[in-house]
Amino acid sequence: MVDEISDFEVLELAVRELAIEKGLFTAEDHRVFSEWNDARSPAAGSRMVAKAWLDPEYKARVFSDPLNASKEVGVDWAEPSGFGTTSDYMHLTVLENTPTLHHVIVCTLCSCYPRPLLGHSPYWYRAPNYRRRIVRWPRQVLAEFGLVIPAEVEVRVEDSNAKSRFMVLPVRPEGTEGWSEDQLAEIVTRDCMIGIAQPKPGRTTDGPRPIHKASRPVHSGGRPKEATR
Ligand SMILES: [Fe+2]
Secondary structure (H helix, E strand, C coil): CCCCCCHHHHHHHHHHHHHHHHCCCCHHHHHHHHHHHHCCCCHHHHHHHHHHHHCHHHHHHHHHCHHHHHHCCCCCCCCCCCCCCCCCCCEEEEEECECCEEEEEECCCCCCCCHHHHCCCCHHHHCHHHHHHHHHCHHHHHHHCCCCCCCCCEEEEEECCCCEEEEEECCCCCCCCCCCHHHHHHHCCHHHHHCCCCCCCCCCCCCCCCCCCCCCCCCCCCCCHHHHC
16 A cells, blocks of 8 residues: 655655756666665764764864764765765864753754764654754753753754754763773764763663653743734
């Protein structure tokens, strides 16, 4: 049985067939790129973080030259799939969390995400509620994800776009002294590199996220009175 397809899928099919007909790319190019895209995962990002935790010189390169640092974990941003990118060159910035500074990433406009390093974005990253609420009430949204950031820690939200992508380098947790790169990479999950979770020994998967009804914090200013009548 074939499920009903959405309007967007119909649109994608139509544009793809037209592009192939016009010679912009071939059906084989599309197949190879789709297979490459489907094979992405957060593994390269996890490896990058683990290496940075262990090697100060590599860590310095992660900030000063993230594209070349990505190459060292097998990701070439300039030519990720072997035949060009979907949106030309993208500027990558790795954001360093510290005990007094916490970063979280979003794309308020749509769903831009560092896919070569983190694979496909989770469904909530693309949801309008996450995109509009994380920039207004970051601490509350992080708490809804189970991450309570102490008041003395600054929270910064970085907004991605088509040309600028971000990844969070979390703080190496206590209890990981003497760990190997493989052991460290295992606890650096996707959510830790988005900034909605923190790595800790024993936590190796992100798990399902609880669904919360969107709420408006008291004292936030909120919407005008007329809109609530
Ligand atoms: Fe976007």
